[in-house]
Amino acid sequence: MFDYHVHSDFSADSTTPMEKTIEKAIELGLEEVCFTDHIDYDYPDESIVFVFDLERYDEKIKELKAVYADSISIKKGVEIGIQPHLVKRYNDLLDDKVFDFIICSMHTSEQKDLHSGRFFNNRSVDQSYLAYYEELLYCVKNFKQYNVLGHIDLVKRYAKQNSTNDFHDILRQIFKEIIPEGKGIELNTSGIRYGLKNGMPSSDILRLYRECGGEILTLGSDSHVETTLAYDFKESLDMLKGHGFNYIATFNNGVPVFHNITKL
Numbered sequence: 001m002f003d004y005h006v007h008s009d010f011s012a013d014s015t016t017p018m019e020k021t022i023e024k025a026i027e028l029g030l031e032e033v034c035f036t037d038h039i040d041y042d043y044p045d046e047s048i049v050f051v052f053d054l055e056r057y058d059e060k061i062k063e064l065k066a067v068y069a070d071s072i073s074i075k076k077g078v079e080i081g082i083q084p085h086l087v088k089r090y091n092d093l094l095d096d097k098v099f100d101f102i103i104c105s106m107h108t109s110e111q112k113d114l115h116s117g118r119f120f121n122n123r124s125v126d127q128s129y130l131a132y133y134e135e136l137l138y139c140v141k142n143f144k145q146y147n148v149l150g151h152i153d154l155v156k157r158y159a160k161q162n163s164t165n166d167f168h169d170i171l172r173q174i175f176k177e178i179i180p181e182g183k184g185i186e187l188n189t190s191g192i193r194y195g196l197k198n199g200m201p202s203s204d205i206l207r208l209y210r211e212c213g214g215e216i217l218t219l220g221s222d223s224h225v226e227t228t229l230a231y232d233f234k235e236s237l238d239m240l241k242g243h244g245f246n247y248i249a250t251f252n253n254g255v256p257v258f259h260n261i262t263k264l
């Protein structure tokens with residue numbers, strides 16, 4: 001199995017050294033782990049800066065690849081926190097860099113962080129959801145340097161109420177934009193840890209993605225500590241099979257490799 005969404009102490013919100021995660025991944029019998037530390041330019045909460053030294057990151061991963069070569073495969077990924085006004089800045093950053101895997105995530109909307117709840121103030125939950133997905137649609141139309149969209153329905157995690165609307169119309173537009181470009185989505189199992197009924201996205205959105213022809217799907221725990229690595233993966237694989245997915249993807253230098261779910 002492979003965990004394709006893992007943070008280390010290169011991320012401002014994690015203190016876990018990569019070694020600790022790798023040791024745990026070996027103990028769990030994982031075949032591959034992909035570090036996807038945070039770069040979130042212009043994050044609205046100024047008390048936390050999600051930027052790190054990419055050269056040091058590259059060196060560290062190279063070093064660990066050599067140390068653990070016989071035990072586990074280690075991949076270099078990154079989780080970009082996209083916002084409409086940052087498209088050029090991220091393009092400039094990524095143009096001359098090589099990553100195995102890039103997650104494009106939206107942790108903010110209208111330059112407000114979702115986390116603090118500020119984004120949800122003074123409007124209905126439906127208006128909040130729609131504003132979030134409209135911004136995501138803008139981003140996928142304008143930003144192309146990534147492999148999968150991260151936790152596509154993150155807005156649900158921070159909204160205080162549920163919406164009765166499924167937002168499938170706008171989600172379909174997002175999928176119609178990304179699927180022909182060879183991009184995918186992830187199933188992020190951290191939602192379950194945080195008390196959501198399912199991972200992110202929820203089952204109805206996974207089914208919609210499949211109906212739209214989506215094939216590329218990665219599985220990630222979004223771990224910030226080693227104890228949550230591969231969280232709920234076994235159950236997730238069964239659920240994905242039930243929704244008609246046949247493959248889980250991993251990435252080498254941005255190119256997907258497909259693994260038959262029934263063999264995992």
Ligand SMILES: [Zn+2]
Pocket residue numbers: 079105107150151
């Ligand atoms: Zn994220």
Ligand SMILES: [Zn+2]
Pocket residue numbers: 005007079222
């Ligand atoms: Zn993450």
